[in-house]
Amino acid sequence: MWVRIAGWCAVVVLVAAACTSSPAPPAAADKPEITVAPKDAADAVSPIEPIEVTATNAKLDSVTVTNPDGKQVAGALSADKARWTSAEPLGYGRQYTVKAVARGDDGKTARKTVSFRTVQPAQTVFPSFFPPPSITTVGVGQPIAVIFDKPPADRAAAERALKVSATPATEGGWYWRDDRTVHWRPKEYWKPGTKVTVDAKIYGVKLGDGMYGETDRTLNYTIGPAKIATIDDRTHQMTVTVDGQQVQTFPVSMGRPDSTTVNGKTISFVTPSGTYVAQEKYEVKQMTSASYGLPNDAALGYDSQIPLAVRISNSGIFVHAAPWSVADQGVRNVSHGCVNLSPEAGRWFYDNFGYGDIVTVSNTNTQLASTDGFGDWNIPWDEWLKGSALR
Structure with missing residues (x-):
């Protein structure tokens, strides 16, 4: 009888212990963190890919991106202060340093420093236009010519970087006349009064064999009488x-x-x-x-x-x-x-x-x-x- 009662008493003690255990401590607040793209020590970074600085569990207090001369890169902060994005292209073959500070809701701060280097082209390719930019009004038969100072190894990449916009909208297409020259013309003669913009957005574009575009250029025409x-x-x-x-x-x-x-x-x-x-x-x-x-x-x-x-x-x-x-x-x-x-x-x-x-x-x-x-x-x-x- 004594043994059975003792067993019963042990069970009671265990149940009581379970019922009176202390509550778990509150979870610790998530720490503020900063991530940067490109990553630290990245090399051959594209100068036209935006730099992105992102804060997690925090808001960005400050972001600076500087080149070796100390010049800052322009950028924009999102409305919620969680993301900063660069707003201008970078230079070729240059070292950039990103410094960012973010603060969490609990007042704790995070800091991040990242350095990277942009690509150094083997050659750069420059686009010229004909008619030249000094001519602002042309006739209804004028094709647009883009002449590269060197033959781009990747013609498709070069062509993708070119755009013709017209008001009213005009059907047309590109045609490679030789390894340096590509023409755009409408399917039919231009409509008089059409406003034409030609964009050669080739800066930072890979053109094959280590070639990159040297600079962006824009051209504007008005189509005159027929x-x-x-x-x-x-x-x-x-x-x-x-x-x-x-x-x-x-x-x-x-x-x-x-x-x-x-x-x-x-x-x-x-x-x-x-x-x-x-x-x-x-x-x-x-x-x-x-x-x-x-x-x-x-x-x-x-x-x-x-x-x-x-x-x-x-x-x-x-x-x-x-x-x-x-x-x-x-x-x-x-x-x-x-x-x-x-x-x-x-x-x-x-x-x-x-x-x-x-x-x-x-x-x-x-x-x-x-x-x-x-x-x-x-x-x-x-x-x-x-x-x-x-x-």
Whole structure:
């Protein structure tokens, strides 16, 4: 009997002990912490990836990011003071130091110092535009040209960094003319009055083989009236329309129907048929036949100052005043390939046509090469789209 009672008493003691145990202590407050991206000692960091400083269980009191010269990097703090993000690109090949302080609700602080280095490019690539930024109004036929000073190894990356914005919206696409030059043109001629912005956002962009973009550039154009000069070799006449309305008709003389051979090379004087885009122009232009392989002292050679010359091709075709061929204009072709106008007509054309205005030639027996100047409009749209590095 005594043993059973003792056992019962032991059970009672155990139950009582369980019922009277002390409560668990309150959980400790979570400590404030700071994280930084990039991480400490990171190397070859992209200069265009934002620096992010994040506070956990705390609010940021201060964040400074400095380069070796002590210059601070601009940044923005979120409304809840939990995140700081850099607001400007960094330099290439530079060491940056991040120092951050955060404070928790309990008053405890956290501190963090991180240093990292940005990428050092093997080469940088610079983009230029044509027409240049000094030209702010262009014609309805103007393609946009971006010319890189070095061939980007990764054309697709370079093209992705380029953007054309237009108001009203305009369908168009990029086409690589060579390893340094890419053109953008609309599917159809620009609509007059269109506002165009070209952004080359290539700074910090990997362009392959250790190449990176040197700088971002932006270009703005306004599209002017639709000026189109149409030349028919059967009639030897130029008809000019502005915004669809005929405003002028001029007799012309184009390239003579001849050719000559120099050192085994055949030089044709025929003006090719096709769609040209007006480029630069000169009040007086020094022209020589030697520029395309015909000696100046040859029977058909020349070295002359030509008045009121508007370039329409890189191969040397101009629309210009030619007082020496007035009797032939409207009758026959006698030039070396240029489009001859009378002095009065040449002055009107020079004063009214410029970058991006259209000249079309028809019914001659040769065709303008799409690679000659802005021969872009001579490439069918389906073929043009295939010239993109992204297809």
